[in-house]
Amino acid sequence: MLYAQTTPADKRAAFRERLAGGELLRFPGAFNPLSARLIERKGFEGVYISGAVLSADLGLPDIGLTTLTEVAGRAKQIARMTELPAIVDADTGFGEPMNVARTVQEMEDAGLAGLHIEDQVNPKRCGHLDGKQVVDEHTALQRIRAAVDARRDPNFLIMARTDIRAVDGLDAAVDRARRLVDAGADAIFPEAMASLEEFAAIRAAVDVPLLANMTEFGKSDLFTVQQLADVGMNLVIWPVSMLRIAMGATGRALDELTDAGALTRLLPEMQHRADLYDLIDYEGYNRFDTSIFNFTVAR
Numbered sequence: 162m163l164y165a166q167t168t169p170a171d172k173r174a175a176f177r178e179r180l181a182g183g184e185l186l187r188f189p190g191a192f193n194p195l196s197a198r199l200i201e202r203k204g205f206e207g208v209y210i211s212g213a214v215l216s217a218d219l220g221l222p223d224i225g226l227t228t229l230t231e232v233a234g235r236a237k238q239i240a241r242m243t244e245l246p247a248i249v250d251a252d253t254g255f256g257e258p259m260n261v262a263r264t265v266q267e268m269e270d271a272g273l274a275g276l277h278i279e280d281q282v283n284p285k286r287c288g289h290l291d292g293k294q295v296v297d298e299h300t301a302l303q304r305i306r307a308a309v310d311a312r313r314d315p316n317f318l319i320m321a322r323t324d325i326r327a328v329d330g331l332d333a334a335v336d337r338a339r340r341l342v343d344a345g346a347d348a349i350f351p352e353a354m355a356s357l358e359e360f361a362a363i364r365a366a367v368d369v370p371l372l373a374n375m376t377e378f379g380k381s382d383l384f385t386v387q388q389l390a391d392v393g394m395n396l397v398i399w400p401v402s403m404l405r406i407a408m409g410a411t412g413r414a415l416d417e418l419t420d421a422g423a424l425t426r427l428l429p430e431m432q433h434r435a436d437l438y439d440l441i442d443y444e445g446y447n448r449f450d451t452s453i454f455n456f457t458v459a460r
C-alpha cells in the first residue's frame with residue numbers, strides 16, 4: 162500500500178549484487194509510476210526512467226529542456242512505487258561538473274538505484290539522431306569524477322554513457338569507454354551501437370557492466386534478450402517503448418471513437434478495472450481503513 166516497502170538503500174544493494182552476478186537484467190522504461198508497478202508485476206528486474214519519455218510526456222522535445230528538479234521529482238514518484246531498482250537518465254548532468262555532483266545527490270535522495278551521465282554537448286539530443294556532438298575527453302571524465310565523488314551511498318550506480326560512436330566511430334567509443342571506467346564509472350552505456358559485434362567490442366575492452374539500448378526507430382537493430390546476453394551485456398533498456406505502445410493504442414482508440422462513436426470493440430484491449438484495482442492494491446487500503454475504525458469510544 163502507498164509506496165514500496167523496500168528502502169532505496171536496500172534496492173541499491175540488491176541491484177548491485179545481482180549485477181555483479183553477470184546476468185542480463187531487463188529494465189523496460191516506465192512512463193509513469195503505475196506502469197512501473199506493471200513492470201514489477203510482470204517479473205522484470207528493474208525500471209528505466211527515460212529522459213525522452215519525461216520530456217515527451219510534457220510535450221517537449223528531448224533536447225535538454227527539462228530541469229534537474231523536474232526529472233528528480235518525476236523519477237522519485239516512479240521509483241517509490243516499485244520494489245525494483247530504478248535507473249534514471251540524467252542527460253548531461255544538468256550543467257557543469259558541479260551540477261553533475263548535485264544531480265547525483267538529488268537522485269540518491271529521490272530513491273533511485275543509479276543514473277547515467279552522457280558525454281554530449283548541450284543542447285543534447287536523442288542519441289539515435291544525426292548531428293550529435295560530444296565533449297572532449299577531459300570534460301567527459303570530469304563529469305564522471307564529479308559524479309563518483311558526490312555519491313554518498315557507494316551502491317548508487319554511476320553509469321557513464323558515451324555518444325561518441327556515432328560521431329567518431331567504434332575505436333573512439335572503445336577508447337572512451339576505457340577512460341570513463343578509469344575515471345570511476347561503475348558501468349558503461351555505449352550509445353547507438355550499430356551491431357552486435359560493436360557491443361562485443363566494448364565488452365572486450367572493459368570489465369564493468371554494460372547497458373544496451375533497444376530503442377525503436379533508431380540506429381541499433383532490435384536484438385533479443387538472448388542475443389544481448391550472448392555478447393555479454395548486463396543491462397537492457399526499452400526506454401520509450403511502453404510510451405510508444407500506449408500512445409499508439411490511444412491514437413487507435415481515438416480513431417475508433419470518431420469512426421464508431423463508442424469503444425465497445427476495444428474493451429478486450431483495455432486494462433480491466435479489476436486489474437487496475439489489483440495493481441494499485443485497493444484491497445490493502447481497505448484493510449487499512451477497517452483497522453482504523455475497529456474500536457469504540459465510550460461516552
Ligand SMILES: C[C@](O)(C(=O)O)[C@H](CC(=O)O)C(=O)O
Pocket residue numbers: 210211212213214223250286287288289374376377379400401
Ligand atoms: C535512452 C534515451 O536517452 C532516453 O531518453 O530514453 C534516448 C531514447 C530515444 O530517444 O529513443 C536515446 O537517446 O537513446
Ligand SMILES: [Mg+2]
Pocket residue numbers: 211212213223250252
Ligand atoms: Mg535520454
